Amino acid sequence: EPEVTQTPSHQVTQMGQEVILRCVPISNHLYFYWYRQILGQKVEFLVSFYNNEISEKSEIFDDQFSVERPDGSNFTLKIRSTKLEDSAMYFCASSLRGGPPNYGYTFGSGTRLTVV
Amino acid sequence: KQEVTQIPAALSVPEGENLVLNCSFTDSAIYNLQWFRQDPGKGLTSLLLIQSSQREQTSGRLNASLDKSSGRSTLYIAASQPGDSATYLCAVGSYNTNAGKSTFGDGTTLTVKP
Numbered sequence: 001e002p003e004v005t006q007t008p009s010h011q012v013t014q015m016g017q018e019v020i021l022r023c024v025p026i027s028n029h030l031y032f033y034w035y036r037q038i039l040g041q042k043v044e045f046l047v048s049f050y051n052n053e054i055s056e057k058s059e060i061f062d063d064q065f066s067v068e069r070p071d072g073s074n075f076t077l078k079i080r081s082t083k084l085e086d087s088a089m090y091f092c093a094s095s096l097r098g099g100p101p102n103y104g105y106t107f108g109s110g111t112r113l114t115v116v
Numbered sequence: 117k118q119e120v121t122q123i124p125a126a127l128s129v130p131e132g133e134n135l136v137l138n139c140s141f142t143d144s145a146i147y148n149l150q151w152f153r154q155d156p157g158k159g160l161t162s163l164l165l166i167q168s169s170q171r172e173q174t175s176g177r178l179n180a181s182l183d184k185s186s187g188r189s190t191l192y193i194a195a196s197q198p199g200d201s202a203t204y205l206c207a208v209g210s211y212n213t214n215a216g217k218s219t220f221g222d223g224t225t226l227t228v229k230p
Contacts, residue, residue, distance in 0.1 A: 033217065043160070043205065043220040056217060091160060098216050104150050104209070105218060109159035 002026040006092050006108035013082055013115055021077045021111045023092030032075045033093040033105065034067065036060070043091065049075065050098055082115045089113075118143045120208050122221035129196055130229050137191040137224045139206030144184045147216065148209040151180050151191050153202045154223065160205065164191070196228045 005024040013019050025032050034046040048055040049067055066078045075094075079086055089112050093105040119142040129135055139149070147168045152160040164173045164180040166189070172181040179192040193200060203225045207218040 031216075035218075035220075042222055043207070045217045045219065048217055089159075095216070104148055104162065104165035105207075106162070107152075107160040112157075 002106070004092055004094055004106050004108035006090075006111050008111060009109065010112045011114070013113070015084060015115055016081050019079050019082055019113060021079075021090050021092075021113070023075045023077075023108055024073055025075055025092065025094030026096075026106055027073070029094035029096050029106075031055075031095045031098045032067075032069070033095075034077045035091040035093065035107075036088040037091065037110075038085075038088045046077075048098070055098070079113075082113075084115050087113055087115045118146075118208055118210055118219040120206060120219050120221040122204075122206055122224050124224060125222065126225045126227075128227040128229065131196060131198060133196050133228075134192070134194050135196055135226070137193070137204050137206075137226070139189040139191070139208075139221055141187045141189075141208045141219075143210065144187050146184065146208050146210050149180075149182050149189050150207045150209065150218065151178075151189075152205040152207060154205055155202050163204075193226075196226075198228045198230050201226055201228050 007022045032049045037043045047057045047061045064080045068076050089110045091110045092108040095105045121140050123138045150165045151163045166173050166182045177194040182189045203223040205223045206221045209218050
């Protein structure tokens with residue numbers, strides 16, 4: 001079964017450093033998403049991306065965050081200057097369609113980001 | 117703004133028992149609802165997806181139902197096993213742009229005792 005692949009599985013970074021989280025969505029999917037889950041809290045929507053531009057972003061997704069699809073297969077989330085509160089599990093997801101009829105989302109296994 | 121609530125927050129049952137997990141949502145304008153399983157420190161495993169036009173989906177010992185008008189979904193687990201111990205998340209899919217998004221509940225943490 002096709003998978004969404006995320007690398008690295010765990011990243012430790014110093015506060016103030018830039019990090020790039022990488023995702024390879026399912027090859028024929030057109031919509032891409034990032035979610036995050038702070039330890040012990042809900043999974044929260046960050047951003048959706050379609051046709052090489054952001055479709056929607058949450059209030060969490062401020063100027064410190066950016067997304068990019070640099071080639072035909074990768075989808076990245078960049079945090080420019082990490083803060084302690086950015087420590088979380090970051091999930092990438094993709095879907096074939098953005099609306100009905102929708103096949104649902106396939107999530108990656110996540111990248112655990114620890115900011116020290 | 118969509119709000120998703122899962123009850124109970126935690127549940128402990130003896131092996132072999134049938135159980136029901138509940139999910140409620142405030143905005144019935146959804147296009148799907150997905151149930152996920154999450155093991156501690158791990159990613160999200162999709163269990164069942166129900167489109168808004170459907171009323172239920174089944175996979176093995178799992179059955180999920182959806183009642184859009186009342187804003188509720190249930191996940192029924194038959195003959196529970198210790199391996200079912202995990203956190204179960206309900207995620208409601210909605211859209212207001214050209215891409216959807218899911219709103220997650222807090223989850224129900226299930227413990228099945230041998």
